Amino acid sequence: MKRIAKKLTELKKAHLYRRLNTVQSRQSAKVRVDGKEYILLSSNDYLGLASDLRIARAAKDAIDEFGYGAGASRLVSGTMSPHTALEAAIARFKCTQSAILYNSGYCANIGLISAITGRNDIILSDRLNHASIIDASLLTRAKVRRYPHKDTAILERFLQNAKGFSKRIIITDGVFSMDGDIAPLKKIAALAKEYDAILIIDDAHATGVLGAGGKGTMDHLGIDDKNVIQMGTLSKAVGCFGAFVAASQDIIDYLINKSRSFIYTTALPPSCAAAAKKALQLVQSGDDLRRRLFENVDYLRGRLTGAGFDVPSRETHIIPVIIGGAADAVGLSRHLKDNGIFIQAIRPPTVPECTCRLRITPTTAHTKEELDRAFDAMLNWRA
Ligand SMILES: *Cc1c(COP(=O)(O)O)cnc(C)c1O
Numbered sequence: 001m002k003r004i005a006k007k008l009t010e011l012k013k014a015h016l017y018r019r020l021n022t023v024q025s026r027q028s029a030k031v032r033v034d035g036k037e038y039i040l041l042s043s044n045d046y047l048g049l050a051s052d053l054r055i056a057r058a059a060k061d062a063i064d065e066f067g068y069g070a071g072a073s074r075l076v077s078g079t080m081s082p083h084t085a086l087e088a089a090i091a092r093f094k095c096t097q098s099a100i101l102y103n104s105g106y107c108a109n110i111g112l113i114s115a116i117t118g119r120n121d122i123i124l125s126d127r128l129n130h131a132s133i134i135d136a137s138l139l140t141r142a143k144v145r146r147y148p149h150k151d152t153a154i155l156e157r158f159l160q161n162a163k164g165f166s167k168r169i170i171i172t173d174g175v176f177s178m179d180g181d182i183a184p185l186k187k188i189a190a191l192a193k194e195y196d197a198i199l200i201i202d203d204a205h206a207t208g209v210l211g212a213g214g215k216g217t218m219d220h221l222g223i224d225d226k227n228v229i230q231m232g233t234l235s236k237a238v239g240c241f242g243a244f245v246a247a248s249q250d251i252i253d254y255l256i257n258k259s260r261s262f263i264y265t266t267a268l269p270p271s272c273a274a275a276a277k278k279a280l281q282l283v284q285s286g287d288d289l290r291r292r293l294f295e296n297v298d299y300l301r302g303r304l305t306g307a308g309f310d311v312p313s314r315e316t317h318i319i320p321v322i323i324g325g326a327a328d329a330v331g332l333s334r335h336l337k338d339n340g341i342f343i344q345a346i347r348p349p350t351v352p353e354c355t356c357r358l359r360i361t362p363t364t365a366h367t368k369e370e371l372d373r374a375f376d377a378m379l380n381w382r383a
Contacts, residue, residue: 015326016347026051029365031342038342039370041360046209046317047282047289048365049239055279062274070267074101075256078267082274087244089277093284094215094230094246100255103268105204105233105243106132111261112231112245113171114139115254116198120166124158126150126183128176130202131350142169149176152187159195168197174217175205178351178359180318182206185217189225200229208237209293209317213284238283240276242268289364293317296362300371304360307379319360321378329356332381339377 011017025032027050031040049055062082072078083101090099102108113136117123121142125133128149137144143165147155155170162168170192172183185201192199203216211219216232218225229251233243245255255262282289297317305311310322323329329345336343336358347356362371 015330021342029363029367029370033342036340038337038340039366039374040342041362041366041374042343042358043361043363044205044236045239045365046237046293046361046363047239047286048363049237049279049282049289052239052279052282054282055239055275058278059271059275062271066270066274068269068271070269072267073263073265074267075263080267080270080273082270082277083267086273086277086280089280090244090246093213093280094232096226096230096246097249098252099244099246100252100259100262101268101273102243102245102262103265104241105202105231105235106135107261107265108231108233108243108245109133109136109202110139111259112200112229112255113137113169114261115259116167116229116251117142117169118166122162122165122168124155124162124168124170124197126172126176128179129171129173130177130204133171133173133202137171149179150181150184152184152191155188156191156195159191159197162195162197168195169200170197171200171202173205174201174203175210175316175318177205177318178346178357179313179320180205180316180359181313182210182217182221182315185221185223189223189228192227193225198229199225199227200231203230203232204236204243205316205318207232207234208283208286209290214286214290234276234279238276238279240279241272242276293362293364296364296366296368296371299368300360300362300375303371303375304378307375309378317361319362321358321360323356323358324354326356329358332358332378335381336374336377339373339380341374341377343374 021033023031027045030037070078087099087101109132117140119141123137123142123144125146127146145158175182206217208214210217229247231245234240301319326347333345343358346359
């Protein structure tokens with residue numbers, strides 16, 4: 001136990017210690033924390049659906065009909081009509097043969113990647129992929145090679161050297177969560193075809209935001225490739241909880257039989273699935289939500305870049321503002337909090353050393369005045 005205490009002290013010294021803040025209101029553009037109201041600019045509730053009353057109503061109705069718990073895992077007796085209805089809706093949304101639900105995006109990556117990868121395979125993974133992909137890769141006992149961020153030349157070299165493996169699996173985020181940039185999927189999909197590799201896309205941040213009706217990164221980039229396995233979450237722009245894999249019927253049948261984080265866990269509450277089905281409807285007809293989201297994003301990003309902040313990516317709705325060291329990033333976050341703005345500092349191991357940042361996420365729900373207040377507070381830092 002002494003060693004744990006020592007580790008905690010080290011984390012504090014390095015400005016890497018993390019603590020929880022409790023939100024005492026619903027998730028929205030403004031939240032109450034410790035009895036004070038803050039403008040929230042670090043949530044993934046991009047379309048403002050987390051507190052949408054129509055979704056809450058769908059959940060309540062399902063609770064009235066089905067009760068709360070699912071009682072067992074999906075393969076035993078936990079599969080209920082809201083689960084299967086949602087899976088069918090996801091397959092239609094993603095234009096795939098089939099889809100399977102997982103209890104979270106983290107579980108989806110763990111269950112998908114470990115099921116389809118064996119010890120004679122090789123995983124080629126973008127260096128900035130999400131932690132759940134890294135953890136899943138460790139579980140597979142396959143060889144794992146991480147290629148430099150979006151570097152398709154090096155990915156191709158890795159593929160050339162990987163012909164001796166039984167399967168080659170390429171995994172990339174569609175939109176990178178901490179940088180907000182988009183993977184070069186056209187090139188990666190072509191490489192996957194050329195080198196007989198399976199391509200998995202984690203579309204957590206694009207689902208609901210990019211592409212027609214919020215279909216995601218593939219649609220956004222005009223890629224139609226039925227061999228790609230797409231994972232997405234219902235917890236971010238969709239405003240609910242849970243996640244999915246959308247793919248061919250064979251892949252989904254295989255996951256039902258082999259995916260341990262699908263098999264050995266209790267099914268999501270049916271109300272959770274019913275809420276997500278309603279939310280997916282709102283997402284698909286949500287062009288106006290997406291237009292307002294990007295209006296807000298463009299407005300705040302324009303002001304920040306105009307003022308000289310280091311904003312490396314302009315491709316999506318995620319605005320990374322690179323600060324550098326952990327102490328500075330924490331200092332800025334604290335300064336913002338003192339000014340009524342809630343944005344957490346992002347530090348290692350979530351991002352590489354010296355690239356600590358604020359990850360600013362305006363949503364559909366923010367007003368220009370709220371964004372102006374955040375910008376003014378950023379500008380006043382150390383002024
Ligand atoms: C958030 C996220 C996940 C995990 O999804 P949850 O539903 O929150 O568990 C997986 N991959 C990426 C890229 C993410 O950003």
